[in-house]
Amino acid sequence: MxxxxxxxxxxxxxxxxxxxxxxxxxxxxxxxxxxxxxxxxxxxxxxxxxxxxxxxxxxxxxxAEAATSPFPKKNARLVLEDGSVWHATAFGASGTEIGEVVFNTSLTGYQEIMTDPSYKGQFVAFTCPHIGNVGINYEDVESSKCHLGAIIVRDLSCVVSNYRSKMSLDAYCKKENVIGLANLDTRALTKVLRETGCLVGVVTTDASKSDEELVNMAKSWTIVGKDLLSVVSCTEPYEWGKGTTEEWEFNGRTKLSKQHGPYHVVAYDFGIKTNILRRLASFGCRITVVPATYPASEVLKMNPDGVFFSNGPGDPSAAPYAVDNAKAILGKKPVFGICMGHQVLGQAFGGKTFKLKFGHHGGNHPIRYMPTGRVEISAQNHNFAVDPATLPAGVEVTHVNLNDGTCAGMVYKEKKAMTIQYHPEASPGPHDADICFEQFVEMMRAERV
Ligand SMILES: NC(=O)CC[C@H](N)C(=O)O
Incomplete structure (x- = not known):
């Protein structure tokens, strides 16, 4: 048979x-x-x-042996500052956490999202309804740990299936002390956040806390004005030289950049994602990563070819020391900033940042590159933006987000500076913006000749 x-x-x-x-x-x-x-x-x-x-x-x-009720027990809560209470099934760590709730629309890459330090102080609700199916591996982390407070999913996959998987998402959340909420209608939650804007919430597995108590907790907290860069940054400088693996060589560009290298880049770690370091290395850079508060004078003493300002969590206007360092470096070395780095440089140019209603978090945001009209699909994760009206003459807004017209990239030619509000390192996300790394290398090359 x-x-x-x-x-x-x-x-x-x-x-x-x-x-x-x-x-x-x-x-x-x-x-x-x-x-x-x-x-x-x-x-x-x-x-x-x-x-x-x-x-x-x-x-x-x-x-199934354990099933006593046809529906999973709802033993955790998300309580929002608007007074709403969302019941859910707990997984991962237990406890109580406070944070800003953001929704992420990426269809893949929950592991990269969870290990992106930019999510410190936030909870991520995934709109993709099925999360956890490929488990957790040792290769796809974007930093050494999870900084976010909680993840919220509609359906936690009961089957883990991937050749690289080493543990389930539930086990990983326990290990990383991340509270997980499942069986919560993340699409309904997203509709609320789109209407009201980002809300502060409290997640808890503690049944002894009343809803009122949790609503008051949520109402008393805000991410605005909090400097989280120095919290997630490295504490000592370190060197990085390892590029991405062979399957990332999809455009042949890295070969050209490498011909003239290596370029020495000092990278400010505001919560840097590892794939940014790998991608810079693939384009022929040798990188010295320095803490968020590292003095500009020490950076300039190293006489690098260029300085990089990384992504990072929280409010960009709450880290004036980062802006001061950027001001001291501007014009002296070619600089490149991604996301928080873009916002820090925007302030160093003389501009101001503001908070978006519910931000951009996902893998399919269209961007227009203004000089040529080319449209690229981008990976995004930010709640703040640079206000173009506050920028001085000489700063060109080179990239515009086509969903809401916000500033997504700048060039300040006179100061040898370029910035991108989104994520060319694409981890997770589309690779359309990979060209940014080559443009930065070109800026450094122009300085040498
Ligand atoms: N990914 C990032 O660098 C985020 C920058 C900033 N924390 C924001 O929310 O806008």
């Missing part, structure tokens, strides 16, 4: 095998069906698995 795997080969095979491996106590119903529906989950607490009987594929509906 054919084995179950052979019989179920094709579209439904993976489901059938995965579900047969799930724990179950007894068979409740047995109904003959075709292989197409084999393995589909029927409802919470029940699993439909496939079996062979008399040469025909049959399904058996089995009851």
């Amino acid at each position: 054919q084995s179950l795997q052979t019989k179920l080969q094709g579209r439904s095979a993976a489901y059938g095998v995965a579900d047969l491996h799930a724990p179950c106590s007894r068979q409740v119903v047995s109904t003959p069906v075709t292989g197409r529906s084999a393995g589909r989950r029927t409802c919470h607490g029940f699993r439909r698995a496939a079996a062979l009987s008399g040469g025909r594929v049959r399904t058996v509906v089995v009851r």
Whole structure:
């Protein structure tokens, strides 16, 4: 007789095998069906698995051992400053956290998002309804730990399947002390945030705290005015020289840049993502990473080819020391800023930043590069923006976000400065903006000749 795997080969095979491996106590119903529906989950607490009987594929509906109720228990809460209470199922760490709730529309890359230090002080609600299916690996982290306070998902995948996976998302959240909320309607939450703007929230697994107490906690906190750069930054300088792997060599550009290198770049770590360092290295840079508060005079003493200002969490107007350092370097060395780096440089140019209603967090934001009209699709993660009306003459807004017309990139030719509000390192996200790294290298090259 054919084995179950052979019989179920094709579209439904993976489901059938995965579900047969799930724990179950007894068979409740047995109904003959075709292989197409084999393995589909029927409802919470029940699993439909496939079996062979008399040469025909049959399904058996089995009851999962632990299930006492058809719906998972809601034992955690998200309480927002607007007074609303969202009940959810807890996973990961337990406890109580306060933070600003943002929604991220990326369809992939939850691990990179969770390890992006720019999310310090925030909770990320994923609009992609199914999170956790590829587990967690050791390669895709964007920093050494998770800085965000909580993640909020609609459906936490009960199956983890990827050849690189080393642990489940639940286990990772426990290890990283991140509170997880599942079975919360993240699309309804997103609609609220789009209407009202970003809201502060409290997540808790503590049943002893009243809703009123949590609403008051949420009302008493704000991310505005908080310097979080120095909290997530490294404490000592370090060197970086490792580029991205072979599969990133999709445009041949890195070869050209490397020909004239290496270029020595000093990178201010405001919460730097590792793929920015890797991408700079791939374009022929050797990088000295320095803490957020490192004096500009020490940076200039190193006589680098260029200075980089990284992404980072919180309010850009709350780190005046970073702006002062940028001012002291401007005009002396070619500079490049990404996201928080763009906002810090914007202030150093003389401009001001402001808070957007609900920010940009996702992998599909269209950007127009004004000099040529080229449109690129970009990865974004920011809540603040540079107000172009406050910029002095000589600063050109080179990139515009086509969703809301906000400033997404600047060039200040006279000062040898370029900035990007979004994420050319694409981790996660599309690679369209990779050219920025080459443009920075070109600026440094022009200084040498
Ligand atoms: N990714 C970033 O660097 C974010 C910058 C800043 N914290 C903002 O929210 O706008």
